Each structure stands twice: as structure tokens, then as C-alpha cells.
Amino acid sequence: MTGTLFGIGVGPGDPELITLKAHRILQTVPVIAWPAPLEGESMARTIASPHITQTPIEIAIRMPLEPTQFPDRSVYDIAADEIGKHLEAGRDVAALCEGDPFFYGSFMYLFGRVAPEYNVVIVPGISSLMAAAAALKSPLASRNDLLTVVPAPLDEETLTEAIQRAESVAIIKVGRHLGKVRRVLDTLSLTNNAQFVAHATMELQSVSPLSEINEDRAPYFSLILVHKRGEAWR
Amino acid sequence: MTGTLFGIGVGPGDPELITLKAHRILQTVPVIAWPAPLEGESMARTIASPHITQTPIEIAIRMPLEPTQFPDRSVYDIAADEIGKHLEAGRDVAALCEGDPFFYGSFMYLFGRVAPEYNVVIVPGISSLMAAAAALKSPLASRNDLLTVVPAPLDEETLTEAIQRAESVAIIKVGRHLGKVRRVLDTLSLTNNAQFVAHATMELQSVSPLSEINEDRAPYFSLILVHKRGEAWR
The missing domain is CATH 3.30.950.10 (Tetrapyrrole methylase, C-terminal domain)
Structure with a gap:
């Protein structure tokens, strides 16, 4: 059995504005991936922190916050590859997204790479x-x-x-x-x-x-x- | 101390797509108000049901689902009046809203009537x-x-x-x-x-x-x- 990739909307900032569904998944998932700027903290990871009580494997996806017109998206190829290996091994992966995953989120780049081959479930978030x-x-x-x-x-x-x-x-x-x-x-x-x-x-x-x-x-x-x-x- | 009116987004339908904040408030609030069609069940009340474990006072606000161009909004005057009495008595009130309270929701009619006089807190929901x-x-x-x-x-x-x-x-x-x-x-x-x-x-x-x-x-x-x-x- 291969794992599932969950695209998790962690909401706008207040950790209490996350859904019960996202909360449940975050508490048990063995692997989490999150976007972050080139240097410094990931906002999505910070918002989700109170809900992550186990010690998951973590995958950082670092990109400039305000990307140029033609950003180098190979970082998503690398992340999708790493996520794919966990899914192959039967481990679920939660990709954290600020706000909602499909409302102008960078999650679509991961989704486009992972969804053709694996099961992906979107957990909407407060935008x-x-x-x-x-x-x-x-x-x-x-x-x-x-x-x-x-x-x-x-x-x-x-x-x-x-x-x-x-x-x-x-x-x-x-x-x-x-x-x-x-x-x-x-x-x-x-x-x-x-x-x-x-x-x-x-x-x-x-x-x-x-x-x-x-x-x-x-x-x-x-x-x-x-x-x-x-x-x-x- | 007067009470607070909470405008609670209960999300799109899956009871697990409600926020932790909405869940916390629903479990303790002594009065809930909800919109419903002229006859039959309230979708917002149904979505919130698993989260309401006490026995609150309930206020039904019944309006046609697809209102005519010039609906009679006196039903909101009556509901705002009733809610006001609970707030005066120091009881918090949660108004349930399908999806998000401020995304095309009928909650704005209550909000417009209650907010000038009482404290109102909006809890956004998944639209x-x-x-x-x-x-x-x-x-x-x-x-x-x-x-x-x-x-x-x-x-x-x-x-x-x-x-x-x-x-x-x-x-x-x-x-x-x-x-x-x-x-x-x-x-x-x-x-x-x-x-x-x-x-x-x-x-x-x-x-x-x-x-x-x-x-x-x-x-x-x-x-x-x-x-x-x-x-x-x-």
C-alpha cells in the first residue's frame, strides 16, 4: 500500500483557525513537508507547530518569498521526488500550506508533480x-x-x-x-x-x-x- | 458584563471541516442561533450538531432559501432583538453560518443589527x-x-x-x-x-x-x- 499526500491548509495564522481534520492528520502523520523562504522560518510550519506532537520526518521546500517572473522550480522536482519515496514506502505525507492549499498557494507545484502518480487528498483551510x-x-x-x-x-x-x-x-x-x-x-x-x-x-x-x-x-x-x-x- | 455574539463559520458540510476555535465556542455557548428555510432542517445546525454537546437555548431564523428581490427582513429584526436580550443578560450567543460568515452569508443582516450595540467576534469558516x-x-x-x-x-x-x-x-x-x-x-x-x-x-x-x-x-x-x-x- 502506497501512502497518501495530504495538502493541508493550516489557515491564516491563529493556530486555532485550523480544521479538526487538519489537526487530526497532523497529529499522526509520519512525514511533513513545508514551504519556507530561502532563509528563516516557515510560516506554515510555525502555524502548525502546536498541532504536531509526534516527531515526524521533515522536508523543507525553500523558495524566494516574492519569486521572480521565471523562478527555478527544480526545488519542487526534488521535493516531489523525496515525497514520492515516502509514499512508495507506505508513509503518508502532509504538505503544510498557509491559508488554503488551492487559493494561490505554491502547493499546486507539488500537486502537479505528485498527483499523477499517487493519491492526494486536499484539506481546505481558512484563507x-x-x-x-x-x-x-x-x-x-x-x-x-x-x-x-x-x-x-x-x-x-x-x-x-x-x-x-x-x-x-x-x-x-x-x-x-x-x-x-x-x-x-x-x-x-x-x-x-x-x-x-x-x-x-x-x-x-x-x-x-x-x-x-x-x-x-x-x-x-x-x-x-x-x-x-x-x-x-x- | 454583556455577552458576545460569535458569528461562527461552520464550514461547507463535513463536520470535521470546522475550526478548533468554532468547536471550542460551540461546546460551551449557552445560546445558539441558526438560519433555516421556511420549513425543514437548518443546514448550519446539522453541520454543527456533532460539536454541540450541551443543551443550549436555540433561536431559529427562518427565511426562504432563494429570497425574492425584496424579501421581508423583519425576521432579522426579531432575531436581533431576541439575541440582544441574551447579550444584555450576560449570555454569549453563537450564530451558526454555513461556510464563512462574511462570504455571501445571511449573517451580515444579523451583524448589521447587533454590532452597533454589542461586541461581535467573527470566526471565519471554510467556504x-x-x-x-x-x-x-x-x-x-x-x-x-x-x-x-x-x-x-x-x-x-x-x-x-x-x-x-x-x-x-x-x-x-x-x-x-x-x-x-x-x-x-x-x-x-x-x-x-x-x-x-x-x-x-x-x-x-x-x-x-x-x-x-x-x-x-x-x-x-x-x-x-x-x-x-x-x-x-x-
């Missing part, structure tokens, strides 16, 4: 999108709103068009694109409808109107929520 | 969006995809425009709009990129290519995921 709305105490979308998720690295024209067309917009991967995003929102007269959230549900959580943020850079894991109707959902 | 992607074993969005969530009740022209502009589209609230949605996707030559998911993570879960679905009606809680690049995320 930063829902965590940010909860932190802001403001609905993400309601009724028949069009909700668009817009990655901030897109060019100014694409950002402008996408933001114009939806009632509700979540701008993700803000990082070094904060200045550009602010310009776009200013031009569209939407700055006063925009809220900034960094590190949602973590100790470092910060929440504020975009108009009060003066920097041109933000943490990579920050996002901006824009709702055109303001509080009309009441 | 049907992430559950559907997990069930399909297909990433929702990746890299710099524009992801748009499109409620199926919108008119054909709005649907067409919204679907045209995004790489990745989730069409929610399909219900009796399935025929219209199929027409729009056919016209855009996207039927072969569309997957249909009903009752994700539940026993009744059904997953299939849209091209194999012949009905013109689907469950209200079903959705269609469209990815223009197919499997290019590999």
Missing part, C-alpha cells in the same frame, strides 16, 4: 481573504456582488480595469506593490473605501483604513479590501 | 469555494490569476462580461439559474473548462464536468468553477 474580512468586521461580499481577487503584481492598467468592474475587491500579495495599488485606488476615487490588513489573526495583526498607511511597501502577506458600497450591506 | 476546489482536486487560482466570484442570479449580460474578464471564475448560487449559466458558458466556448460541484464535502457530494450535466436546475448550494487555462498551472 487570508476570509480572515481579513473577519478582522475588519466587514462582509467580504453579499447578495449578488461581483467579488474579484486581484494579485497586486499585475500591471497598473489590468489592476485598474479589474477594480473598476467589481463591487467588492480583494487585492492580495500587496508587498512591494503598495505604492502602485494606492495610485490606482486614488485615480478611481476608491481610497476611502479601502481597508488594509496585514498578518490577519496573528499577534502582529494590523488593520487600518488605507488612507492612514503612508509606506510604499507592505508585508507580502497583506491585503487590501475595497467595497464600493461601503456599509450598504446593512 | 464552499475552497471546498469545491478541494473536491475537484484543481487549484482555484494561481500565480497572478484574476479570480472572480459571480452570483448566478445576475443577468446574462453581466454574467458574460464578468466571466470574460477573469482567468478563474467561481459561479455561486447556481440553483434555478443553471440553464442560463450553461448558455453563457456555451456562448463563450468555456463549457469544456467548467466543472460542476454540488454539496461539496457532504455525503451527497457530486462532482462532474458541466458538459455531463443536462438538468436546468441544480441545488442552491452548488457551484461551477471555470479555469481558462485548464491545467496550465502545472
Whole structure:
């Protein structure tokens, strides 16, 4: 019997925002794999730590946090190979993913390499999108709103068009694109409808109107929520 | 000391896809409120059942599942009033929400009425969006995809425009709009990129290519995921 690869969403940061299913799997799985920046800690591993009570074999998958346009993905070939050996030997493997595995996660690169040959089960997680709305105490979308998720690295024209067309917009991967995003929102007269959230549900959580943020850079894991109707959902 | 209203995301259906935080609160809260159709069971209450081990006071909030354009929202006034009395008396209240409380949920109507006067805490949940992607074993969005969530009740022209502009589209609230949605996707030559998911993570879960679905009606809680690049995320 070969093992199963579990793609585990560990949620946005608060270790209590992990599912019972993820918790159960993490407590027993003999091998875990996690993404990490080139140097330093893995956020996914840190979030999962309170739930890992055995001593599993650990596989680090290190990539730059803000990858260049053409990153070297051979690191995923190597990791998939190592994971494959454990699965062949009948050992289950849990791949930890910040937020949700299939919501803009790097897990898809592992999935694409492992799923054609082995059993893969996805355990969905709370994404930063829902965590940010909860932190802001403001609905993400309601009724028949069009909700668009817009990655901030897109060019100014694409950002402008996408933001114009939806009632509700979540701008993700803000990082070094904060200045550009602010310009776009200013031009569209939407700055006063925009809220900034960094590190949602973590100790470092910060929440504020975009108009009060003066920097041109933000943490990579920050996002901006824009709702055109303001509080009309009441 | 007045009580706190917790808006609890109970997740998409599988009771194990609830967070540890929601689980902890549900086990101790003295009052729970839940939405339900005019007749019959509450999906949120059913999902939460295994986690409610005490005998709380229960408040049913009954509304038609597919509301008309101008529904009578006085039911939320009455529920908010009843919840307010418990909060005044120092009793915490958990309002159960299918999926995530702030992702197109009816919880916002309660929130709008209770939050101005009382402490409200949102516990995010796994939305049907992430559950559907997990069930399909297909990433929702990746890299710099524009992801748009499109409620199926919108008119054909709005649907067409919204679907045209995004790489990745989730069409929610399909219900009796399935025929219209199929027409729009056919016209855009996207039927072969569309997957249909009903009752994700539940026993009744059904997953299939849209091209194999012949009905013109689907469950209200079903959705269609469209990815223009197919499997290019590999």
C-alpha cells in the first residue's frame, strides 16, 4: 500500500483557525513537508507547530518569498521526488500550506508533480481573504456582488480595469506593490473605501483604513479590501 | 458584563471541516442561533450538531432559501432583538453560518443589527469555494490569476462580461439559474473548462464536468468553477 499526500491548509495564522481534520492528520502523520523562504522560518510550519506532537520526518521546500517572473522550480522536482519515496514506502505525507492549499498557494507545484502518480487528498483551510474580512468586521461580499481577487503584481492598467468592474475587491500579495495599488485606488476615487490588513489573526495583526498607511511597501502577506458600497450591506 | 455574539463559520458540510476555535465556542455557548428555510432542517445546525454537546437555548431564523428581490427582513429584526436580550443578560450567543460568515452569508443582516450595540467576534469558516476546489482536486487560482466570484442570479449580460474578464471564475448560487449559466458558458466556448460541484464535502457530494450535466436546475448550494487555462498551472 502506497501512502497518501495530504495538502493541508493550516489557515491564516491563529493556530486555532485550523480544521479538526487538519489537526487530526497532523497529529499522526509520519512525514511533513513545508514551504519556507530561502532563509528563516516557515510560516506554515510555525502555524502548525502546536498541532504536531509526534516527531515526524521533515522536508523543507525553500523558495524566494516574492519569486521572480521565471523562478527555478527544480526545488519542487526534488521535493516531489523525496515525497514520492515516502509514499512508495507506505508513509503518508502532509504538505503544510498557509491559508488554503488551492487559493494561490505554491502547493499546486507539488500537486502537479505528485498527483499523477499517487493519491492526494486536499484539506481546505481558512484563507487570508476570509480572515481579513473577519478582522475588519466587514462582509467580504453579499447578495449578488461581483467579488474579484486581484494579485497586486499585475500591471497598473489590468489592476485598474479589474477594480473598476467589481463591487467588492480583494487585492492580495500587496508587498512591494503598495505604492502602485494606492495610485490606482486614488485615480478611481476608491481610497476611502479601502481597508488594509496585514498578518490577519496573528499577534502582529494590523488593520487600518488605507488612507492612514503612508509606506510604499507592505508585508507580502497583506491585503487590501475595497467595497464600493461601503456599509450598504446593512 | 454583556455577552458576545460569535458569528461562527461552520464550514461547507463535513463536520470535521470546522475550526478548533468554532468547536471550542460551540461546546460551551449557552445560546445558539441558526438560519433555516421556511420549513425543514437548518443546514448550519446539522453541520454543527456533532460539536454541540450541551443543551443550549436555540433561536431559529427562518427565511426562504432563494429570497425574492425584496424579501421581508423583519425576521432579522426579531432575531436581533431576541439575541440582544441574551447579550444584555450576560449570555454569549453563537450564530451558526454555513461556510464563512462574511462570504455571501445571511449573517451580515444579523451583524448589521447587533454590532452597533454589542461586541461581535467573527470566526471565519471554510467556504464552499475552497471546498469545491478541494473536491475537484484543481487549484482555484494561481500565480497572478484574476479570480472572480459571480452570483448566478445576475443577468446574462453581466454574467458574460464578468466571466470574460477573469482567468478563474467561481459561479455561486447556481440553483434555478443553471440553464442560463450553461448558455453563457456555451456562448463563450468555456463549457469544456467548467466543472460542476454540488454539496461539496457532504455525503451527497457530486462532482462532474458541466458538459455531463443536462438538468436546468441544480441545488442552491452548488457551484461551477471555470479555469481558462485548464491545467496550465502545472
